[in-house]
Amino acid sequence: MSRLAVRKTYKLYIGGAFPRSESGRSYAVTSSKGDFLANASRASRKDVRDAVVAARKAFPGWSGATAYNRGQILYRIAEMLEGRRAQFAEELGGGKRSALEAVDAAVDRLVWYAGWSDKIASVHGTANPVAGPYFNLSSPEPTGVVGVIAPADPLLGLVSVVAPVIVTGNTCVVVAAEGAPLPSITLAEVLATSDLPGGVVNVLTGHQRELAPWLAAHMDVNGLDLTGVDDTELALSCEQAAAENLKRVLRPAAEDWRAAPGLGRMTRFLETKTVWHPMGV
Amino acid sequence: MPYRSGLELSHLVGDAVEVSTLTSSLADVASSGATLRAFLHGLPGIDRVGADQRAATLGTRSIKTSAKEMAIDLAISMVDLTTLEGADTHGKVRAMCTKAQHPGEGAPRVAAVCVYPDLVAVAAEAVRGSGVKVASVATAFPSGRSSLEVKVSDTALAVAAGADEIDMVIDRGAFLSGDYLKVYEEIVAVKAACGEAHLKVILETGELSTYDNVRRASWLAMLAGADFIKTSTGKVSPAATPPVTMIMLEAVRDFRDQTGRQVGVKPAGGIRTTKDAIKNLVLVNETAGGDWLSPDWFRLGASSLLNDLLMQRQKLATGRYAGPDYFTLD
Numbered sequence: 001m002s003r004l005a006v007r008k009t010y011k012l013y014i015g016g017a018f019p020r021s022e023s024g025r026s027y028a029v030t031s032s033k034g035d036f037l038a039n040a041s042r043a044s045r046k047d048v049r050d051a052v053v054a055a056r057k058a059f060p061g062w063s064g065a066t067a068y069n070r071g072q073i074l075y076r077i078a079e080m081l082e083g084r085r086a087q088f089a090e091e092l093g094g095g096k097r098s099a100l101e102a103v104d105a106a107v108d109r110l111v112w113y114a115g116w117s118d119k120i121a122s123v124h125g126t127a128n129p130v131a132g133p134y135f136n137l138s139s140p141e142p143t144g145v146v147g148v149i150a151p152a153d154p155l156l157g158l159v160s161v162v163a164p165v166i167v168t169g170n171t172c173v174v175v176a177a178e179g180a181p182l183p184s185i186t187l188a189e190v191l192a193t194s195d196l197p198g199g200v201v202n203v204l205t206g207h208q209r210e211l212a213p214w215l216a217a218h219m220d221v222n223g224l225d226l227t228g229v230d231d232t233e234l235a236l237s238c239e240q241a242a243a244e245n246l247k248r249v250l251r252p253a254a255e256d257w258r259a260a261p262g263l264g265r266m267t268r269f270l271e272t273k274t275v276w277h278p279m280g281v
Numbered sequence: 282m283p284y285r286s287g288l289e290l291s292h293l294v295g296d297a298v299e300v301s302t303l304t305s306s307l308a309d310v311a312s313s314g315a316t317l318r319a320f321l322h323g324l325p326g327i328d329r330v331g332a333d334q335r336a337a338t339l340g341t342r343s344i345k346t347s348a349k350e351m352a353i354d355l356a357i358s359m360v361d362l363t364t365l366e367g368a369d370t371h372g373k374v375r376a377m378c379t380k381a382q383h384p385g386e387g388a389p390r391v392a393a394v395c396v397y398p399d400l401v402a403v404a405a406e407a408v409r410g411s412g413v414k415v416a417s418v419a420t421a422f423p424s425g426r427s428s429l430e431v432k433v434s435d436t437a438l439a440v441a442a443g444a445d446e447i448d449m450v451i452d453r454g455a456f457l458s459g460d461y462l463k464v465y466e467e468i469v470a471v472k473a474a475c476g477e478a479h480l481k482v483i484l485e486t487g488e489l490s491t492y493d494n495v496r497r498a499s500w501l502a503m504l505a506g507a508d509f510i511k512t513s514t515g516k517v518s519p520a521a522t523p524p525v526t527m528i529m530l531e532a533v534r535d536f537r538d539q540t541g542r543q544v545g546v547k548p549a550g551g552i553r554t555t556k557d558a559i560k561n562l563v564l565v566n567e568t569a570g571g572d573w574l575s576p577d578w579f580r581l582g583a584s585s586l587l588n589d590l591l592m593q594r595q596k597l598a599t600g601r602y603a604g605p606d607y608f609t610l611d
Contacts, residue, residue: 217602
């Protein structure tokens with residue numbers, strides 16, 4: 001006797017929970033060969049709003065956690081991802097070997113960023129010589145809630161844009177790749193079981209063209225990563241909307257996700273806080 | 282309307298008292314503890330499940346676009362902007378008064394500010410001439426546990442300092458133990474001490490335990506001369522839940538049908554979002570009627586609600602979601 005198939009329902013990831021879209025909509029996701037894979041939730045602007053509220057709520061706790069603790073949690077995400085290696089490889093499709101390589105690269109990317117959590121302040125901060133009896137120190141601080149439009153590479157690309165944002169203490173709202181959203185929700189399951197506080201990463205699936213402008217214009221979002229936006233007109237209008245409250249913007253650019261990432265993605269979403277300490281006599 | 286028919290005189294008082302006309306019956310109701318008790322316990326009972334469901338159904342109304350704009354502005358004009366904390370300072374009260382007069386670009390001013398009696402003078406000075414009223418809690422707020430002399434002089438202090446409205450608390454202990462006459466007489470005494478000032482009577486519904494008690498307390502306060510009945514102090518949870526507000530709105534509607542006198546309603550505590558505020562407005566319109574949709578007859582006791590109303594207002598005006606960074610902290 002054959003078993004009844006238990007199919008997975010792909011939902012959103014907001015505030016540590018997996019709700020359906022407020023709008024009740026969904027869209028069909030197909031493989032590169034055009035075969036039907038599953039229905040994904042099609043998020044609406046109200047899901048964007050709810051996700052930003054969740055991200056803002058999570059910000060004080062996450063940015064207030066010690067850098068060491070944030071590093072541990074990122075490492076934990078890498079561990080959990082490693083444990084689901086086969087599942088991700090299957091979901092990514094394509095050749096089995098290249099899929100496994102992509103998963104391994106994503107795990108390595110997480111470990112790499114995890115190591116940076118307690119080092120970025122030493123590398124990016126400075127002790128400034130000043131003409132007075134003071135220690136003058138500049139240290140990097142997270143900017144706040146960052147909206148991320150994820151690139152088309154469904155796992156390595158996604159991990160490579162989310163990890164640098166959260167490792168420094170930001171929280172984020174991610175709009176997953178429109179054509180291949182399923183691994184992003186499976187990654188959300190990894191995040192949900194990695195001691196990452198709910199709301200630090202929120203994942204929305206749906207139409208980029210519909211969601212990105214709302215995220216770009218939202219006055220409670222402090223940074224915007226447009227990496228995944230291919231349409232130059234959309235990118236331009238998002239940048240203009242983002243200027244309204246001076247969001248920090250990362251412009252879309254072609255990236256080689258296998259190459260060494262550098263510090264740019266982390267430092268783009270950092271503020272610099274400079275403090276003066278009396279030195280004593 | 283089953284409630285209305287249930288409130289016909291013979292049902293209300295039964296054989297307990299001889300009455301000739303409606304008005305004289307209500308005047309005689311408080312002549313003794315026994316008649317008051319007979320009257321209040323003769324009020325029709327409330328089906329808790331039905332009331333919850335009715336309030337929940339009204340909460341699902343969808344108010345959008347231009348109707349939402351109007352609702353938001355109406356709600357702002359109904360807000361009693363409140364600060365009732367031990368840490369209140371003159372500076373904080375003055376800042377709140379400024380916000381009450383100028384909540385935001387194009388937004389109407391709020392109805393009143395609500396403070397403790399010792400800060401009434403500061404608030405009255407700050408809002409003078411603006412049309413914003415000064416409300417003060419009094420009578421050993423929030424517990425109401427003191428002697429009548431203290432409660433009356435607390436009220437007199439606030440009125441002398443310039444309060445336009447007094448929010449008093451009822452003695453819940455006396456009410457729950459069935460001593461309705463004591464509660465009634467206290468309200469009458471405080472009303473006398475108010476003079477020209479309007480009296481809002483706080484029932485503290487979160488401590489009354491049943492919806493029947495909410496209805497009885499509402500009628501008791503209105504019989505004793507309340508100008509407004511208010512749900513809660515904001516210090517007890519649950520505070521202003523939709524079914525409780527609905528029951529009080531039914532009470533003021535029925536009271537006006539019986540006596541011709543209109544009494545206002547003020548839900549307070551736990552109303553934090555624009556959605557909550559609009560649900561309240563729907564309750565008013567569907568329960569008491571459009572006559573109550575004015576700051577003279579319906580108020581929203583709140584502090585953080587105002588910022589949410591202003592953010593929603595800005596969202597409608599600019600088309601982008603607003604952020605709390607651009608509104609004052611309070």
